[in-house]
Amino acid sequence: ARGDYIFYTDWMWTSFVVFSISQSTMLAVGAIYYMLFTGVPGTATYYATIMTIYTWVAKGAWFALGYPYDFIVVPVWIPSAMLLDLTYWATRRNKHAAIIIGGTLVGLSFPLFNMVNLLLVRDPLEVAFKYPRPTLPAYMTPIEPQVGK
Numbered sequence: 001a002r003g004d005y006i007f008y009t010d011w012m013w014t015s016f017v018v019f020s021i022s023q024s025t026m027l028a029v030g031a032i033y034y035m036l037f038t039g040v041p042g043t044a045t046y047y048a049t050i051m052t053i054y055t056w057v058a059k060g061a062w063f064a065l066g067y068p069y070d071f072i073v074v075p076v077w078i079p080s081a082m083l084l085d086l087t088y089w090a091t092r093r094n095k096h097a098a099i100i101i102g103g104t105l106v107g108l109s110f111p112l113f114n115m116v117n118l119l120l121v122r123d124p125l126e127v128a129f130k131y132p133r134p135t136l137p138a139y140m141t142p143i144e145p146q147v148g149k
Contacts, residue, residue, distance in 0.1 A: 012118075012124075016111070016114070016115070016118065019075070019114070020110060020111040020114060023075055023077070023110065024080065024106050024107050024110035024111070025107075027044065027047070027048060027051075027077055027080060027081060027084070027106055027110065028084060028102065028103045028106040028107065030047060031043055031044030031047050031048075031081060031084055031085075032044075032084070032088075032098065032099055032102060032103065034047065035085075035088050035098070036095055036098075042085050043085070044081035044082075044084040044085045044088070044102075045078060045081045045082050045085050047081060048077035048078045048080070048081030048082075049077075049078060049081075051075075051077050052074060052075075052077055052078060055072065055074045055075065056074060058072055059071075059072040059074060067131070068122075068127050068130070068131050070121050070122050070127060073117065073118060073121055074117075075110075075114055075117070076110075076113035076114050076116075076117050077110070079109065079113050080105070080106045080109045080110040080113060081106075083102070083105040083106065083109055084102040084103075084105065084106050087101045087102035087105055088102060
């Protein structure tokens with residue numbers, strides 16, 4: 001219909017930046033908080049693995065609903081989490097170093113790993129034309145505003 005746009009194509013740079021910042025922050029803050037208060041090394045990787053599996057489940061659910069396989073892109077958390085765990089192990093005596101160095105490594109590596117991941121996603125325009133939007137039931141169909149008629 002007129003006025004439709006392809007969300008991913010129009011917003012990909014913005015969403016890449018927003019997701020990079022929010023997800024690397026989630027990973028670093030969540031994992032560092034957990035490691036500092038439990039003292040258990042290897043927890044960031046564990047945390048990232050759980051999030052990865054959770055996303056696989058979500059991807060499978062959307063796919064089962066008839067969406068294209070690429071509709072959900074699984075972020076690459078695990079390598080960044082491994083760097084964080086390595087930093088935590090290497091800076092055992094200095095918790096501030098773990099936070100600063102580990103947080104920096106996650107913040108810098110996460111967007112890079114995900115950029116490579118996103119480059120492998122099929123062309124969003126091609127996918128959009130191959131999979132038309134599912135038809136909504138009448139009560140869910142938005143009423144277009146009648147502008148300039």
